[in-house]
Amino acid sequence: MAAASPLKLKIEGMDCGSCALKIETAMKRLPGVSEISVSYTAGTLALQLDEDRTSQTTIEEKIRALGYKPLGAAAAAAERRAAPESDDKSAWWQDEKVRLVLATGGLFVLAFIVASLFPATERWAYSIAAILSVLPFARRAVAGAFEGSPFSVETLMSVAAIGAIAIGQAEEAAVVVFLFSIGELLETLAADRARKGIKALVDLVPRVALRERDGAVEQVSVEELAIGDIVVVRPGDRIPSDGAVIDGSSEVNEAPVTGESVPVAKQPGASVYAGSINANGELRVEISHVAADNTISRIVHMVEEAQESKAPMARVIDDFSRWYTPGAMVVALLVILVPPLAFGGDWMTWVYRGLATLLIACPCALVISTPAAIASGLATGARNGLLIKGGAALETLGKIRTVAFDKTGTLTLGRPQVTDVIALVGSEEDVLARAAAVEGNTTHPLGAAIVEAAKTRNLDVPKAFGGATAVPGKAVTARLKNAFVSVGSPRFAAEQAPLAEDVAARITALETEGKTVVTVVSGAVLEGLIALRDEPRTDAAAGLRALKAAGIETVMLTGDNARTAEAIARQLQLDVKAELLPDAKLQEIARLKQRGPIAMVGDGINDAPALAAASVGVAMGGGTDVALETAEAALLRNRVTDVAKLVSLSRATLGNIWQNITIAVGLKGVFLLTTLFGMTTLWMAILADTGATVLVTANALRLLRLRQPEDAERA
Incomplete structure (x- = not known):
């Protein structure tokens, strides 16, 4: 039997948490498929696959049956490289969900015209329009049921629409399907906007470079650059890949990579990053990383992986939603049966209200509440030089009680x-x-x-x-x-x-x-x-003050001699434990961890054990390999003040999540009451669900505009 190998697919049309859950459930039913990770925010499916038991073709067929379009890894990579060009490759009306909105809307308008011209055919006209409109969704509902997701959003909507037709409310059924298709389109637009953070990072790297070879300069694709190649970077050009300056001097704007707004002077020997902008002098740069392994590519890869991983709160919501939808169908059934059977209520009235309850109960807004906020938080962090490797780390950062710092290279500059x-x-x-x-x-x-x-x-x-x-x-x-x-x-x-x-x-x-x-x-x-x-960093004192203002304790853990460590600690006004061997440092972290979650901040090299032992490890490191790979978070700008910004971002994200949950549950609760009292029509019920989803998504996208306060030294 062949060993399982990793498989990653790009999935088009996956725009909400419910979509991701359906695909995940379907994959779990296949033999030889394990370690499944589905991210609607990144639009990806990652898994381990034993092709002797299940082929990739089978997986792609299952995904298509659920109503989504799978792209292989190579196709996804090509699409990403061509992102700017592909944005305009097709007209807006060629999008499948746009066509569905036009079709359902057109059928409703056609039914309205026929009913107006021939009033006797009104019921049949609207019934035919509603049935034709609901067919694509019903087909997806049936496919989902066969793949282990019988209680999908499409199921709720299809049952409600068919039930409305059955009780003579075909006109409302047609409106409901039309509004549902609009809601799906809005979800797509919102998801695309959330993904633009990744596209923006990819677009930072130029498509071509000026390579110098045998005394001549030629224009080549960035993908053709090899380690050791020499490239010429003119004023105003973006640096095509990571490397070192071998000739020339200039200032380089590294804000696209690290978020640092002040240009950095570069002389021969200085490192430069892909995507940063050369300001005023010509540079000759020796390439040290190929395009697929430069700083931008690694950041993109790590942010995508982070979006694929689920935060603890997201897993709780997912588990809850698996029971929520069937529970909602039971409640709707009780709304239909109990009043007529127990209190002599009118059957048609309570069937109508039960169908409205089904539409209100759609779980989209609730399922999307956490991953949408997490994705926005991760993208905002990456844009500001705060690289966070997953929702779990982002969530934990907002709960930490203590931050422990290494001394050399972290609180200090690392050189005398x-x-x-x-x-x-x-x-x-x-x-x-x-x-x-x-x-x-x-x-x-x-x-x-x-x-x-x-x-x-x-x-x-x-x-x-x-x-x-x-x-x-x-x-x-x-x-x-x-x-x-x-x-x-x-x-x-x-x-x-x-x-x-x-x-x-x-x-x-x-x-x-x-x-x-x-x-x-x-x-x-x-x-x-x-x-x-070895003097403290210029922003060290301000960074520690910001943490203390946030109610977080700070301590220095160092192996340096006590006299030096205590002198730095006095200057920065924080507690210190000095002359700690690696084992002793781990014991101290374990002791502090008993009081609550702890973050450890180090240089990402000799602090690796301590970073791993902490609740969250944070590496200082200006985009180096070690800083990007050692800990759960990395500070690309090498600033102590950015530790407080990490905490602030996490707390803002957690607050956003609870706001989203309140919006999703609260809005549905209000409309459930109005439905039971006969104040909500079917089309109002579907608007309530769509409205909640749009509000939750819009609220999560507010995090993309989150502004961090300027560092104290610039105030």
């Missing part, structure tokens, strides 16, 4: 920076410049930070003669114009000459602040001190 320069001989500029001259060719992080600080201050760095010599753990020495100068540890300086008490006190004070102190010694003379520390 010069914080203090103390001149004992000459000026601070002289001390820093001479130290930079000694460290000019070093690869040591402290030396590199000193050189960077001198460049930032535009200092005139003297020339070093000959190569520098290093004594590991102590100092680096080089000959400058007037003397040999050493940059080393305080211990090295003390070996050259005893340190004065005030100098030793200064060194101790700086080290108490978690800083590393290096000395600048010329001969045996201590010329100055330079203090360095």
Whole structure:
């Protein structure tokens, strides 16, 4: 027997949660089919298939029988690549649901004309129009019943329409079918709008690139680019794939990818992302990822996977809806039978009201309430550099009680920076410049930070003669114009000459602040001190304040030494647990988890175990492979403030879900009461169902316009 292999199909015409449930139920009945995931928001079906037991052809036939159109993986990919062109490939009237609206509307108008010209034929005219109109839906209802979904929306509508014809209300039956077809079309339009977030991401990547080969530049398709190819990116062009700048300098607008609105300066060696926009200088870029594996493609893939996964609340609603529809049919039957049998009510009156109850009970609005909000929340997050891998993570983020942060590379920049320069001989500029001259060719992080600080201050760095010599753990020495100068540890300086008490006190004070102190010694003379520390990110304090304002506790969990960690924690005003080995960090997360859901924020590399142990793992990482693959969420802009935005987005999504449920249940409850009191007609009942679905969808789409507050540092 062959092993099961993954199969993914694009499904056209699947526009609501009920559609997804029907397909999922049908697939569960097939042998050799497992791990079924259906997403109406993404319009996809993913499963594991053993083709020895069930063929792909059989699956596609089942989907067509239910009234949907399956597309193979290759066709779906081609359609996605051609998204802009395909939007206008056919006239609007060629859409199947548009044609159904025109057909049902045309039949009703024709029946009206015939009935007006020949009044004696009124009942027959409307009955024929209603029967012809309901046939496509009845056919889908029967197919659904054979595939395990006897209580579908089409079943409720078909029974109500046929019942109305039977009791002499053919005119209303025809109106009901017409309005139902309009409702389906509105659902399609709403679903298409929700999917535009993914299409917009795909459209960020240009279709062609200027590839440089053998000294000549040629225009090629982006799909033809290979790793190592050199492309020319002119001012105003979008970068065709991920890579590194090898020549030229410019500013690049990365907002389409990370949401960062400020252009980023790019020099040779800098990384660039597919879809970002070159601003003012020509760049030559060496491609590091093929089109199918660049940042945009990975984000699209992960957002689609996230939409396919169901949030816990969505699973609850799905399970409830399986019992809701048959329950609604029982209630409708009781409405028909009880008043006439128990209280002598008029049969025709209560049959009519029972049929109206059936139409009101359609579960579309309820089933769509959660996935529509989740899909909008995920798309909004992706557009703002907040990549969330599924509805479960999005839902959990709104419930977290504590956020634990790693220190290095998360709350801090991940590299040392010069914080203090103390001149004992000459000026601070002289001390820093001479130290930079000694460290000019070093690869040591402290030396590199000193050189960077001198460049930032535009200092005139003297020339070093000959190569520098290093004594590991102590100092680096080089000959400058007037003397040999050493940059080393305080211990090295003390070996050259005893340190004065005030100098030793200064060194101790700086080290108490978690800083590393290096000395600048010329001969045996201590010329100055330079203090360095991995400083907090510029937005770290603002990000922590935002979390505390939201009622969330914050703590730093780090393996770094206690003195350094406590100094950073004091500066940022948060609790700290330092010198934690990996096992101890996991134990601390487990302890905090007992108090409620916890999020762990790390750099996505050495924090992987902690990210996995938390309720939600959040990776910092500017679009890197690790950041996109390690945790349940990734902050593409590398901002601590975005953690609070994740929580805010989740809470807004959860609030939207409860609003949708209230709209769906509340509107149906009101119309159920008006129906029982004889105030609701059949066409009003179907409008109530369609109206609830449209309101729920429109409310979910509000999340696409959600505006996050600007970061505190820009306020």
